[in-house]
Amino acid sequence: MKTPAMKGSMFKHFGSFVQAEWGDELWEEVLETAELETAGPFLGPANYPEGDLLAIFGATLRKVDKPLPELLRSFGRHLVPQFTQDMPAALEGRSEIKEFLMSVDGFVHAEVQKLHPDAQPPKLVCEDVGRSELEIHYHSPRQFCHLLHGMLEGAAELFGSTAACEETACTHKGASHCTFHVTVSEGVAS
């Protein structure tokens, strides 16, 4: 049976997030105290058990004063600029946040899947529901909607914009998938 796996880049970027927020020493303590199947280091292109990432989240929560949804949301804000460094083509030719978000499923994650056939990015179905509005349907067995929330904010930041996100349905509350109503502001050219 295929056990759920997660790309090493998620581990690597979570490490850089914890180090940036709370310092290298705290990250070392997290790795020492988390009960992991894998002895690190975590390399970007490899796969590791998803349970190890959850154990790392848990060990981080025991060290810092934040609830899990907030931890995931701030990690999401940190993650987008890291991912765009991993794949600069993700931003090429994109001048607006809305256009970028609409390209994540069919272009960005599709490219990730081509490069790493074993990756399991989520399904993000975007509906254009107004000039500055989107409805995003998030399908993932991982149920990381709080991470997605932060990623939407982090993506908007890259475009000098903001994304006000309202989660109108959530798997943690019994829905079949999570839905976000997203209102983006006009970007500010930098």
Ligand code: HEM
């Ligand atoms: C910009 C370039 C991006 C790259 C290179 C990228 C790549 C990836 C990779 C490698 C994973 C891990 C998949 C796995 O472990 O099997 C992932 C997961 C994820 N990505 Fe992206 N991504 C990008 C942008 C985005 C954006 C902008 C969003 C949302 C607005 C997004 C939403 C997510 C979410 C929520 C996950 C977590 C896994 C899940 O929920 O199932 N990604 N992405």
